[in-house]
Amino acid sequence: MRDVLEAVAAGSISVDEAEAQLAGYLTGEVGRFDTARERRRGIPEGILADGKTPAEVAALADTALRTTEHAIVTRTTDDHRAAIREHLGEEHPDAAVDVRERSGVVIVHGPDYAPPAVDATVGVVAAGTADAAVAGEAAAVLEEIGVGVERIHDVGVANLTRITDRIPELRTVDVLIVAAGREGALPTVVAGLVDVPVIGVPVSCGYGHGADGEAALAGILQSCTILSVVNIDAGFVAGAQAGLIARAIAAARTDT
Amino acid sequence: MRDVLEAVAAGSISVDEAEAQLAGYLTGEVGRFDTARERRRGIPEGILADGKTPAEVAALADTALRTTEHAIVTRTTDDHRAAIREHLGEEHPDAAVDVRERSGVVIVHGPDYAPPAVDATVGVVAAGTADAAVAGEAAAVLEEIGVGVERIHDVGVANLTRITDRIPELRTVDVLIVAAGREGALPTVVAGLVDVPVIGVPVSCGYGHGADGEAALAGILQSCTILSVVNIDAGFVAGAQAGLIARAIAAARTDT
């Protein structure tokens, strides 16, 4: 901070510049969707549709599109998706709206959107259909970050060959996201087989004691291997965290 | 019931006999340690030392020894074990007192105790030292039931070869008990590899969210394989339940 102030005192930077830098001293963000920060950090800000009205979600997608040339909306219902399609169809007829019903994600790209390319790959592992929505959310944010995504499906602990058959794939990525419902054992078994960072995502499914992803969350937290975890169903957060790691790796690759 | 009553009416059985039979109509048990029932059912009644004074535990062991020729005491502390040793040393100098410090189990055999022999084998699987006490409790009750016991140690999900190397052992027993602390994934993985009934026993260990065996219990209940479960640390119950199954199998073997 002192440097900036001395520069102001010396007249070598203007008050405007100093104000901007000191604001940046904190985070450099201004407004809801901050192009500067997204460009620097590489992680798009998602719009969580859950709990918002269709109109609100459409308006936020519009703003994101105007300010960052793309938008990523998660946990949409049919109503949200209809509102986004209608609103953007009118306001941004040249935008590409990619609706993924399975995962509830909507991706919008403006005509001038230049997708980033990050030289690193993240594997997204899921056992069954219940995990697909969460894995799809993680994959969507990774794609927007520009990271290579390797989807690895139908991998479950009840049948080890389904896991061991996939070891080559598991071992060629830079980071792994493993979605797991029920007893949440899959991230533990996978982390024992690879040497890269693994992020577990508990998935809410099932019934009875420990349902809603709570057994899976507790199991991943108690794992006897090296794992970190995000909240239940938080596919977006898992994707963004894996994306930050992948970007750091890619930057190291590029820097040299 | 009617048969008994008609026999009484007909005078073909005495009132005493009828009373005994009608009591048996319910369960046939009398008193704290019931030789008749234990003989018929094959499962010894355990003495849970936890929450009782050393003197109480020693007295109960004495009674069990007198009525059933053996005693099995679980969750003993040093004080309980000292009291049992001293009391039985005086009262039953010819009894064999087998103290197992690791699992906290004490087994006492009277001089005339004829150990049963059940033609079936139960595998008791444990991952690490934390699970040893629980597995030891299960093994002890199985031994008293007369079932063959196969101990399978150092089997953990973080390293699959430690499991797959043991598949031959896992596949030669009639029933499996799998003790599991932390995330409780081991019973699920084992049950996917075998065709016999598997009983999971959650083990209290670790720290943080899901500790004290709660994550393991929830995980086993949520398992995507076929498992039944007993309460956290309930090695005795797991052993007795596996023993009931093993006895039924052995009886079928013998009957024919």
Place this chain on the structure above:
Amino acid sequence: MRDVLEAVAAGSISVDEAEAQLAGYLTGEVGRFDTARERRRGIPEGILADGKTPAEVAALADTALRTTEHAIVTRTTDDHRAAIREHLGEEHPDAAVDVRERSGVVIVHGPDYAPPAVDATVGVVAAGTADAAVAGEAAAVLEEIGVGVERIHDVGVANLTRITDRIPELRTVDVLIVAAGREGALPTVVAGLVDVPVIGVPVSCGYGHGADGEAALAGILQSCTILSVVNIDAGFVAGAQAGLIARAIAAARTDT
């Protein structure tokens, strides 16, 4: 594993055979519905309709039917059942579709389905209407396994004669499944009356503290008798576990 490798080296088995055996070294399963494993193990893989779309469920039932000649679908809604009926009516007009509305179970048998016959009987005990769905799910899987099923209804702890009147039935089966909602005392009382393995199934019902089956689950885990337990409402798992035990008993009967 070494044996297989030495055989390959010696040329006594082909690479194909070795690959198959080594895969089998792990579990021997391939694909979603594995005829080989089901034949060996005897337990059908159920299709849990809950959380899947009607179209997904119908497609899975179709696959199961094609690969294993039968299908068992649980927790179906009206929509699931309609989709199964319509889809299989078109694709498999000669299949027998057995819809059980009470328990939400759908059983499909292909024209060439040869039902297994296992020489053992499992008793399925339920107190009231709330438990019927869970008990029905357990009975359905037992029937597909080929085990004899004895349904014992209207047995509750509030009126002991309703239990004691059924003791003869309770004592003639090889294994018992006891479904119990509310306070979950029934498995404990039944286990005190019989000498065979008893599996408790907590049932979600009622209101207030301990509702949704949590009181029943905790009560069965804390039971002062010998019981194992499955998750709340997990009738399928209870049936499959009892089926594994019954098959082991039947195999012992047959072997000799």
Place this chain on the structure above:
Amino acid sequence: MRDVLEAVAAGSISVDEAEAQLAGYLTGEVGRFDTARERRRGIPEGILADGKTPAEVAALADTALRTTEHAIVTRTTDDHRAAIREHLGEEHPDAAVDVRERSGVVIVHGPDYAPPAVDATVGVVAAGTADAAVAGEAAAVLEEIGVGVERIHDVGVANLTRITDRIPELRTVDVLIVAAGREGALPTVVAGLVDVPVIGVPVSCGYGHGADGEAALAGILQSCTILSVVNIDAGFVAGAQAGLIARAIAAARTDT
């Protein structure tokens, strides 16, 4: 209230009397141990030793003795008991101090204490040693209330004959208190056998999921019979509530 005020206005009662009566309008109690209320209501105020220093407990027992001629102290440790003995030995050498180590209760009677006699009987049912402390606390307060107490021991649900053999005793009392640890099924079974009010007391014991009396509490609340319940280990409250009921019955007997 108006009557009192009019009497004051009319001068027919003094201001002092009116103040006393209006205070009584609310509860009639004054001070920590209120002889007037205890006499009217018949329920002694207990001194909970848990969480107080030995000196505090001894002082409270002293005060109770002075004001109500007796004292009942619950949940005492050895230190509490020593302090009570020493302090009362000096201050009230003619008081009778009855120390019950099993239940942790201390009863003190002054030399002029006239025990009440209530023409009603309460049964106190307990399964095992773990329940004895709680049942002892309930019995102690009932004795001080003057109610007849019938102790019914060694009654458990795992063996129905132990219950049915006691039906005559269970059916001759006016009210029943049933202490129950573990799965808490005993109050439900007992309430199905009798026609009098039954109060369940969950007992903290055991280990694993549902321990510390929580499974028993939830089970009694979920009971399919008619029961009311007090908090876990609250033997004193159960005794006092049963005492209020017994006194009401006795009063009805006497009134006529």
Place this chain on the structure above:
Amino acid sequence: MRDVLEAVAAGSISVDEAEAQLAGYLTGEVGRFDTARERRRGIPEGILADGKTPAEVAALADTALRTTEHAIVTRTTDDHRAAIREHLGEEHPDAAVDVRERSGVVIVHGPDYAPPAVDATVGVVAAGTADAAVAGEAAAVLEEIGVGVERIHDVGVANLTRITDRIPELRTVDVLIVAAGREGALPTVVAGLVDVPVIGVPVSCGYGHGADGEAALAGILQSCTILSVVNIDAGFVAGAQAGLIARAIAAARTDT
């Protein structure tokens, strides 16, 4: 039991009679709705509509009416009530069907129903509209038992005069039921003002931490006064338990 057997042996009673008596040795109940037991015990068996189909509920009401001349159905929805009305209108056109929408209770009296009259009164206290349904359920069962019911409304702890103004009413009844949502303080305050047994009923209402009646339940269990409690919203159980107490008091009044 011996007496009965000796009588059989002596031929003084028939086998049929003996069988009936020995069944009665246990509980004397036969079938779903047992006139004998209800007559002896005075508590009608309620039909819990929640979780049953309208047709099931109507059929159970029909059976209750046929066997006991009346029926009490709780937690009915509009659909349940319509089914009861329609079914009983056809089958029992002369029965009186009393539908209480507020509390969801339906009472049916056959033409020959002779309402019992119990010489005792129970007060039913409620704070607000949220508690009215639960209090109405309690009152309904008390009316069927034949006990006098005193409804005391609009009594809340936030304004003490609303309580103290009702003290005369609170003090003239034999037993009190106090329904309490939110923080559940009302039963504690009321129990401090009266000398009769008080039964607290937690009521599910409100939002946030401790909602659904859990704060009220915990508060009543932790009360510093003498209270027993039933489960959240269990108005029927509270009414039946209060009815058992009131009947005992009334019997004592009559006996003399």
Place this chain on the structure above:
Amino acid sequence: MRDVLEAVAAGSISVDEAEAQLAGYLTGEVGRFDTARERRRGIPEGILADGKTPAEVAALADTALRTTEHAIVTRTTDDHRAAIREHLGEEHPDAAVDVRERSGVVIVHGPDYAPPAVDATVGVVAAGTADAAVAGEAAAVLEEIGVGVERIHDVGVANLTRITDRIPELRTVDVLIVAAGREGALPTVVAGLVDVPVIGVPVSCGYGHGADGEAALAGILQSCTILSVVNIDAGFVAGAQAGLIARAIAAARTDT
């Protein structure tokens, strides 16, 4: 109390007056909506629509309007709002009905309503759209109390400049209410920046572990700064508590 009684005895006040004063000795309130108390205390009694029928809510609003000249209804649905509009439109055509859909609050002012003016300001801070309803409820009750309200929106911990830019506003109010969902960190950060009392309001939103406001509640309770808290979503209570503080400050300003 004695003073009143002596005055009655002396005849200096009438019995009626004494009765009124002694009732007032307790709280001075009579009836559901007490003008006297609201005038003295300044906090309107809110009508919680949640859990009441539209007709009940409209009737309560009518009563409030008649007795206190205004009404504040919270947590209304569309149906509640329609019923209020219709009912009051007929009964009170000259009342001003202010419907706020976002926060679910309805404010009604009678034609003679004189809004109070309290010389103090409360800041109401909210992060996002999810918190708006709760913040709106707090603001509404503050407006009715007559306190100045400063709304401070879009303040979140993920971007500190959004907080630090608002410090001047945060520092000019007398009391702060901070609504916070998710991890509930905002009240802690704000309380570290100001010197006035801060009341945190956890907001129910989000999904996964700690959802429904429970993480935010626990976080505010565990805060390392000085905060008090109200229940999850309890905007009304937060507003009323802040209003009591603001009124005390304003009274101190005015008194001098």
Place this chain on the structure above:
Amino acid sequence: MRDVLEAVAAGSISVDEAEAQLAGYLTGEVGRFDTARERRRGIPEGILADGKTPAEVAALADTALRTTEHAIVTRTTDDHRAAIREHLGEEHPDAAVDVRERSGVVIVHGPDYAPPAVDATVGVVAAGTADAAVAGEAAAVLEEIGVGVERIHDVGVANLTRITDRIPELRTVDVLIVAAGREGALPTVVAGLVDVPVIGVPVSCGYGHGADGEAALAGILQSCTILSVVNIDAGFVAGAQAGLIARAIAAARTDT
């Protein structure tokens, strides 16, 4: 912020001054014990002894004493207190060390400490001995803030006259802190009787369901009156929050 920067650019303030002001823009605090902030805000920073070694606590008390002329240490054990006494006796022989064993609080005043005087009074209400420690902690911090403290003891909901007799005291203070264990009803009853802000403090005591202050916390959060709350046993926080309110009132009194 811009103002400061413009002043720097204009040379009207030095870089050092600007840096200090911009730091102050955030909070103005530097170091562990900040005299500037404490002077401005009036709330001392407490030292929580719980979880720290005696040596650490003594060192922190020493630092507080040096920088702010006084220290307030909470939750001390005998060892902490001995370490403070010994260390400060050596280092600060002229400091006054006030040890309060009941509440575990230690207050240290340096020889030049000038106690503040705030023209406002806070009432601290407690029911029994269990609440005394928490109430003592609140009172201690209030004394250091300089606020008048009115202790109101032995006030409980089980006996309303003990509350109503204290109404005059309750009504003469500016703010109320009410400590409440068990069912936590006292803050609700008190808040119904006064017009000033009431802060509830749940107290951990008792046993069984809802113990450790959880029932009291839930009850205060669910209260049907206007209350805010702090965490269980958080007497310091309650005192500091009440002190902030009292200081605001006193400032308003003084300002005019």
Place this chain on the structure above:
Amino acid sequence: MRDVLEAVAAGSISVDEAEAQLAGYLTGEVGRFDTARERRRGIPEGILADGKTPAEVAALADTALRTTEHAIVTRTTDDHRAAIREHLGEEHPDAAVDVRERSGVVIVHGPDYAPPAVDATVGVVAAGTADAAVAGEAAAVLEEIGVGVERIHDVGVANLTRITDRIPELRTVDVLIVAAGREGALPTVVAGLVDVPVIGVPVSCGYGHGADGEAALAGILQSCTILSVVNIDAGFVAGAQAGLIARAIAAARTDT
């Protein structure tokens, strides 16, 4: 797998080699401490002392030292540390034993231990003394991995300047671990200020609702920023996970 088998069949590799490779097909690990895997993966296997006897811990440290030339033991007590010192002093007098009492970690380096050097830096952020043990555990494992460690102390959310002053340090590392007790807000605030991956570690401390790290865990899971998390107090896991990420970054740096 096929490739290996074909090579065996072709005789191009020996059976021994094939066996080794196929074992490696799974994980390549053998035994408790696997030099091969640790060398490849770079993460040492920690010895958790908690729950093991001093002798067991010393023996495990000995084994680790023999097989991997170093050992890292966590959560040691004084007894564990004494046993390690004594045992290794005898067996490995030339080993360097580094005991860190604050964090409970013991590091042992054999004389030939060649510490790895990983070209990446991890920042370890902690707020206060309570977090120091957890942060120390994370730092210890990072040091053994060979990663640069930047300790950043005394950073708390209650005073933002303490955070903003450290922004330069926070922004120069490759990965951040943020330990946080109480309300757990620190990881959220830090993650808003940086562009690198942040791993939160909840710390067990404090008292009341949400204590033992549960509030912090829920808060980090609910964070509105991008974070992953490990279990409460799991400093070792956080360090190992950050080490995996740092190694991947360093490898990318080196590769090019």
